[in-house]
Amino acid sequence: MWALHSPHNLQSSSTSTPFYFPTRSSSRPPICSLTLNPKNTGTNYNQLIQSLCKQGSLKQALQVLPHEPNPTQHTYELLILSCSLQNSLSDGVDVHRHLLDAGFDQDPFLATKLINMYSELDSIDDAREVFDKTRKRTIYVWNALFRALTLAGYGQEVLGLYRRMNEIGIPSDRFTYTYVLKACVASECLISLLHMGKEIHAHILRHGYESHVHVMTTMVDMYARFGCVSNASCVFDSMPVRNVVSWSAMIACYAKNGSPFEALELFREMILETHDSVPNSVTMVSVLQACSALASLEQGKLIHGYILRRGLDSILPVISALVTMYARCGKLELGQLVFDRMAKRDVVSWNSLISSYGIHGFGKKSIQIFLEMIQQGLSPSHISFVSVLGACSHAGFVEEGKMLFESMVKEHRIYPSVEHYACMVDLLGRANQLDEAAKIIEDMRIEPGPKVWGSLLGSCRIHCNVELAERASRRLFELEPMNAGNYVLLTDIYAEANMWGEVKRVKKLLEARGLQKLPGRSWIEVKRKIYSFTSVEELNPQIEQLHALLLKLSNEMKEQGYVPQTKAVLYDLDTEEKERIVLGHSEKLAVAFGLINASKGETIRITKNLRLCEDCHSVTKFISKFANREILVRDVNRFHHFKDGICSCGDYW
């Protein structure tokens, strides 16, 4: 068992001042005592205060402040900025009070600065109050509040104020537009604000901002975050002026919304067709994500080469994305190698490695790296926990997962969010402790939300628990009625329980909402080319050959006791028909294609857009032995490494 306490935390609690903190007051000469002379009544202290602020000596500046009878606007401005930089809310409140007494309470310039300061010091109520009390609101004051509220996640409030602003007749400027566009996606509420985004889109065009790069790039990003890929690309195409940021935003949009091919294509276009927009590290991170999504090792290596040539290989986010890319393309060792060569690492780089081992099913290694990170003196982030708990889940480490979950609050003062609860529900649910998983949800101190219920429903499918699945899906249909996956999971469960009437009912519900099941698809990369398979398309010229090979293999397997598992078929058909359907699954076609076309001894690498079905799993195990081939399959959740008739997941997935 691993020790889950953190030596780092013990250390930092024993010393009151962290050693890395610069000791500003003691190392600087006491300027103030030299210059400050209370008897000298005619002195103008404004300049002294200002220079102290610029040096970062806020405390001393505050000591001088009472001696200045007429502080100027500029003096207050620097004091306010200094409070932000020093991260001191109490000093900020002092300065604020002082400025009110000095008669600057209606100064819109200082109001803007104060709002920015409170926003940076996470005191949004104070920011709001400044706004409310300022009668003469310039566009700067409005924008400052919009910015503050957007950063704090109060997008809806911004949009309400924006409406009011329009009613009063205050014209927006380019800054206003970027903030309100961001506000549409910076909202915690469950209802989509896409319609507002579209409305603002219209305002922007009406007011002639269609060639403003910042505004239009924000718009691309807004649509991207709503998953509206075609809207985003329309906006992008319409932009008369583009720069690196615009290109990066569009590439990121494709990479994050299931269009990795388009992302790579746009990257190619960027390199070939533009002169002033040269890809930078941010661009490359998204391009690497696209390679990860495609599981295209060859593409990934080419991009890695480009990164090296462009000298972007020492930038932390790029390296972390590289680690992830290699791991997700099935080359965990290369990911580890990239990590080992890093000169400097941060939490994110460690998280990349933790999750990499997790998706490959190496739970123990993942926990080990997690602990090593802590030992090196880094504090785990909430994502570290999502990653390591996910790793426990894949490996079936229930006890370890529980301990880590408990250590979150106890040792690291990180309060579990929905993501962590979703991991725990998944961990317990998969391990067939469904009641305990349900209990976790009941005991949650925050609103469960779709991720948590989704985890429960997923586990219910694995263990075919109709009752609990009905409970979970009832909530899910309310929370995210347009997510087809939930309906499909429920029909799967009903089908397995032979409740065909119910299967029909849920399918109708799915159709009534205009949704459809995501068709299963598998990809394989052979000699730098990617081939895609579904069970219905017959585009591949070798398709007959593939079906024949699978039939032959299936018969040989049957002789050795294989019984096709047809649970995944959602139609009430006879056994023979079901067997035929299962044998045509896209993954088997891809495996067969690999057997025929990949060079001898080469590992067959397949990527799938869904979870592996049980029959494909057992057939692939058999083939790995029969054909003496290593087969690596990445399904939506994790890797399966088939070798000599066994799978790295230990049949637990």
Added chain:
DNA sequence: CTAGGGTTAG
């Protein structure tokens, strides 16, 4: 006072 990015769960 403006825009894009790293690690995650089913």
